[in-house]
Amino acid sequence: MKVGVIGLGLIGGSLALDLRALGHWVWGISRRERTCHTALDRGIIDAYYQLGESLPQDTDVVIICTPIEQIIPSLSLLVKYLSTQTIVTDVGSVKAPIVEAGQQLWHRFIGSHPMAGNTNSGIESVQKGLFTDRPCAVVPHPVGQINDQISALWRSVGMEVYYCDSTEHDRAVAWISHLPxxxxxxxxxxxxxxxxxxxxxxxxxxxxxxxxxxxxxxxxNPQLGRMMAQLNRVALLSALDHYQEVLSSLRQTIEDEAWEQLEDRLKQAQEVRQTYIKSGMIAPK
Amino acid sequence: MKVGVIGLGLIGGSLALDLRALGHWVWGISRRERTCHTALDRGIIDAYYQLGESLPQDTDVVIICTPIEQIIPSLSLLVKYLSTQTIVTDVGSVKAPIVEAGQQLWHRFIGSHPMAGNTNSGIESVQKGLFTDRPCAVVPHPVGQINDQISALWRSVGMEVYYCDSTEHDRAVAWISHLPxxxxxxxxxxxxxxxxxxxxxxxxxxxxxxxxxxxxxxxxNPQLGRMMAQLNRVALLSALDHYQEVLSSLRQTIEDEAWEQLEDRLKQAQEVRQTYIKSGMIAPK
Known part of the structure; x- marks a missing residue:
């Protein structure tokens, strides 16, 4: 396949590296020319281009790995240089507004959210196998073949794919990512x-x-936190309301010295977390 | 030195192991006889005894490493078998109530709080060097020589000792340990x-x-959470009040879509955490 990666940070760079290792021809785009040079020198990409200029024809898939607020602006600069068959996806942590705007700009846009990464960022932190055994949410596109192709791509770098609609996704990540x-x-x-x-x-x-x-x-990252809240405001506010109620009730048991009740609630909290550890992909620590 | 360790779990067992490696003669007490056998077999202790029976005379230091609610009950069963020169300390995560009750029971009781451990527990999880480069709070005793001896003991297993009064300690741990x-x-x-x-x-x-x-x-552990709240109720409630105010104000910025303000607050949060990482002993991740 011919694959384009927009944004060569931890996620984009690591993805490019894994895709090249699988035998794909990978081009990249970064705002900083120095990042492009580094990516080329280190064998992370095969070639680099610029946003708003012509791109390699017959690219099969473009993956937008920029910071979340630049996903749609990047896509709007890309579209006129894409072949009609090119599938575009993204890695943004909020899906409803991005999938909606993305599909208006490009008929073969499909939303993804690979749950991978660490606290590092930038081309310097790129690592092999970053996606191995990690979950990836995909918001299904009406065209089945697009789903198959994108799922196969995420699976090829070791991810477990979960299909969900964008609202379900955003509610789920409000709980497990934005509320925290x-x-x-x-x-x-x-x-x-x-x-x-x-x-x-x-x-x-x-x-x-x-x-x-x-x-x-x-x-x-304060900007990322702000963008998450901005793009997922309603689901986050709802999660926060529940959280504040739970916290107030725990505080009340302490105020009231209702120690048995507090211990019961802490036992429930322990059980809930066990469910996450058993069902999900987070490792017990 | 001759050292006694009451409670042979992760903390007590690991401490006994390190102290023996330093050449001290270490006896232990555990509620379960099987734990005593395991500790002896693995070279964690030199001998074991039972609470409420006579103990080796001329023991220099006894360290009570039981769950927090058993510290004072254990001390009350120990005292009549102690030599008058024996120093007793504990490892409880709350200090004011323990130091007060402890010093009423034993004139040479001094409160300690080694900040070490992991999520494991029990004799099976004992490990060498558990205390290396970790902080230990010590509530100073009126007799200077007792402070010197206990500080030297914690330093000998690699800890950094911080003196503080018990109220300061309990307020500090309300923020960094019980509130979380x-x-x-x-x-x-x-x-x-x-x-x-x-x-x-x-x-x-x-x-x-x-x-x-x-x-x-x-x-x-729900019981530990309950005991922390029970023994440090006032400081924890005060920390919770501040926390709820901060949380409500962050929620309000999201409700109001005051995104610049939210980003500023998240920037402050990032700076506060940096202070903890720089000043303290927690490793950046």
């Missing part, structure tokens, strides 16, 4: 409210893996 | 409220390292 960002960011911000400098410093010194883990996603 | 448990447990419980079975399953399938990390401490 707000919950975790609030933890960081709340800790900063301690009025005693001594206690604050002591907290910093004593903070351990529990704090590190719980605070991690809330200390991530 | 409630925040994270609420995340698990809230996710379980999704009404669509399809969306729930999809969430389970797509849940990734971000969810895994944020939900981890809230899926931990």
């Amino acid at each position: 960002v707000i919950v975790s960011a609030s933890l960081n911000l709340a800790c900063n409210r301690e009025s005693s400098a001594r206690v604050k410093i002591l907290g910093e010194k004593l903070a351990s893996s529990g704090f590190a883990d719980t605070s991690r996603v809330g200390g991530g | 448990v409630i925040v994270s447990a609420s995340l698990n419980l809230a996710c379980n409220r999704e009404s669509s079975a399809r969306v729930k399953i999809l969430g389970e399938k797509l849940a990734s390292s971000g969810f895994a990390d944020t939900s981890r401490v809230g899926g931990g």
Whole structure:
């Protein structure tokens, strides 16, 4: 296949690398020319082009791996240079607004969301096998062959594909991805409210893996967090409402010294998490 | 030195192992006789005894490593068998109530809180070097020589010692340890409220390292979570009040679509977390 990758960061670069290793011819586009040079030098891509200029004809699939707010703008710059048979997909973490706008711009646009990555970013952090054994959501296109081809592509780099409609996807990721960002960011911000400098410093010194883990996603890329909230606002607000209710009720059991009840609720929390570990692809730690 | 370790779980067993490796003679006590046998067989301890029976005279230090609710009951069963010079310390994650009760029972009781461990428990999970480069809080005793001896003990297994009064300690751990448990447990419980079975399953399938990390401490031992809340109720409630305010204000920025403001707040959250990583002993991830 001939494959184009727009955006050569951790996701795009790692995907290009794996696809080339599978024998595909892979071209890339990056805003920064230096990134293109690096990608070429390191054997991540076979060639590079620029957005808004002509592209290799007969490209089978283009995968847009830019930051989420640039997906639709990139697609709109691409479309007039695409062959009519080219399938375009993306890797954005919100699907409803992107699939809607994407399919208006391009009849063979299909939404994907590979759940892979780590806290690194950029071409320097590219790694082989980033997608192995990770889940990928795909929002089915009306044309079955497009679904087959895109699913085969994700499976070829080791992913497990889950079909879902874009609203279901966005509700699911509101719970497991966007709500955790707000919950975790609030933890960081709340800790900063301690009025005693001594206690604050002591907290910093004593903070351990529990704090590190719980605070991690809330200390991530602020722009990404903002875009997630902006593009998935309704589902996130609904998740937050539930969260606030649950938190208030837990707080009340502590206020009321209802210790048996608190222990029961913590037992439920433990069971819920076990369900995620058993059903999903997250590893127990 | 002659050292006694009460409770041969992950913390007690690992500590006994390191202390023996340093040349100390270490006796142990566990509720389960089988644990005592295992500890002896594996070279974790030199001998074992029972609570409420006579103990080796001239023991220099006894470290109580039981679950937190058994620290004071264990101490009360120990005291009449201790030599007057024996120092007793503990490893409980709350200090004010334990130090107060402990010093009433034993004039040479000093509170410690080594921040070490992982999600495993029991004698089977014992490991060498568990305490290396980890912080340990010590609540200073009026007798300076007791502080010196206990600090030297924690430092000998690789820990960095921080002196603090018990109230400061409990406020600090409310932020960095007990608040995260409630925040994270609420995340698990809230996710379980999704009404669509399809969306729930999809969430389970797509849940990734971000969810895994944020939900981890809230899926931990329910009894431990309960005891932390019970013993550190006032500081935890205060931390929760701040947390709820911060969370509500973040939710409001999303409701109001105040995206610049949200991004600013997320930037602050990122900076706060950086402070923890730079000042403390948690590794960047």
